[in-house]
Amino acid sequence: MGADEESKSRIHDLVGAILGAFALVMLVTIRRQIDTSGPDPFYKGPMIFPLIVLSLILGGSLPSLWRLVRSDGSASWRLDGRGFPTSSLRVLGLLILYLAGLIYLGLEISTCAFLFVSLWIVGQRSGAKLIGIPIGVTVVLYVVFKYFLDVWFPTPVLWELLVE
């Protein structure tokens, strides 16, 4: 699929318009987002560059916004025919849970759990791989980060609760 054909998808225009809207909100609220109380003249101050770059985003989004509003019927919401990314979204959701897991369950349990469920989601059904890979990776991560690199990981909240 060439660039021209791809860009006909309205998803491109929607993403462009979202970026443009974001830049517009930032531009409108910029005085609240940046402290400009210093004595510097404007051209030395902290606002000049953000103003330029937000305008750049807004300017770049205008064609997308125009196409999205105009909607001449030749474009569709179809992107690339690869379907809805169900497994990717599930793994992504798990990854977000994994971040919380690092705090509540700790590195070892959350890594094992994340890998086990993720491998299941992506279609892995071999018992040896479902158990072996999570344990193997967890051991490697433990040895490298906790043992060799001596990286501090937060004490799991659940562990603290159990101890109390």
Added chain:
Amino acid sequence: MFENLAAGFIAAFSLPNLGALFFGTVVGIVVGILPGLGPMVGMVVLLPFSFAFPPDVALSLLLGVFCGGYFGGGIPAVLMRTPGVPSSLITSFDGYPLTQKGEAQTALSAVLLGSFAGGIISVFILAFLAPILAHVAASFGPPEYLTVAVFGVVLVVMAFRDRLAQGLMLLGLGFWFSTVGIDGATLSPRFTFGTLAMQNGLHIIPICLGLFGIGQTLLLLERNILTTDSMNLSRSTLDFSKLWVVLRYWKTLIRSGVIGTFVGLLPGTGSILASFMSYDMAKRFSKEKDRFGKGTPEGCLASEAGNNAVPAGAMIPLLTLGIPGDALSAVLLGVFTINGIYPGPLLLIKEPVLINTIYWSMLLINLVAFIILVIWLRPFAMIVKVPGRLLAVVIMVVSVVGIYAVNTRLFDAEVAVAMGVLGYILLRLNWPIVNLVMGVVLGEIVEDRLRQTLSLGEGSLSILFDRPICVFVILLTVLIIAVPLIMDRRRKHH
């Protein structure tokens, strides 16, 4: 000079450095062979580990992945017409037809010899050109740096001019990311949304790790598993006799290495252009033009020599100006700055041993990658059969834990995951993600130089036109914008 060269030689041959470059090269070859990964993923995953090492060792580790990735990318292109890295697509034009004719060994000899020679030639050009450019850049003030940085930005945007609006938006977004946090000059908080965590800003490392380590692997989850049983290799090592056959094209080899280095030197141009230009020039000068596209080792040789010359070429603006030419060298810039080393014209004077260690290490990496693949050709080629989905989930978890480990801040891991989502969307949309990375990397440079230039000019940019180097670079920038647009318009009319 020779003292520094000798000191660099000793540092490069130290055991930790040899170990790092060997490991990095192996990882690079593996991620290069696996379609859908590539050297960027390998580099960002190893990045958190590299902070435990001294800068020379850390750079050898990552340069190993950088160069090794291009070495590996040509193998699946030849054997399966599936390029491991995008630039190896051009290698498959002649490599795969040769494999179909039962001459996979000849094609792979051309790939490996091309990669090796391209890498070596480019390191010599780097060692020769870097001091000259650094000498010129030593006279640079903020206005010169500003114009050069803008030139780099324009090159990146124009490289993806078929997606101009999208490229501009992503460049702007990257610039905006670079403004988040405490402003260095005035100490004013910017876009922190009242949170303490945002005051440290959005660092290049979690952004790159998220975009490539997580975004790219999320995309990998959707790829079908490659099912191939036949590797069409007559033996498990490379057939040395074929190397002599390929050496017939030594002129193509040298020409392609030089082209690749100079293309790599230009920001945003990338390895695909290097491969394509080398291939195109080889075809023009060849006595066997008709064989191109039907299976000639000369085509494979040119393409691989071109793309493997890019890493050293991209190091030239990075080391001499502090301006990375692409996303991969932007990650290397991160390694320099985290170690308190700031690339620029003074780097060659302040850190001569480090620079010479880099030169020696790059030579060694090319030699090591060549030897590894010559000896273990079949085992490495079989890596392509490893299911990408298994690797993807493992890479994700290593990326998240790794980025947390850099500063022991969970916020960095959260940024990486958020960037992973953004990266996935942009990769799926096929938007020029490199513009975003270049925006983040060049944002601080452009902003600082812009404000300094405005201060020098008391609020006016007219000062740029009083300085010959600035005028020259501005004219070059105008040409870079105008010429492709005029050519595109002419092409449309025809």
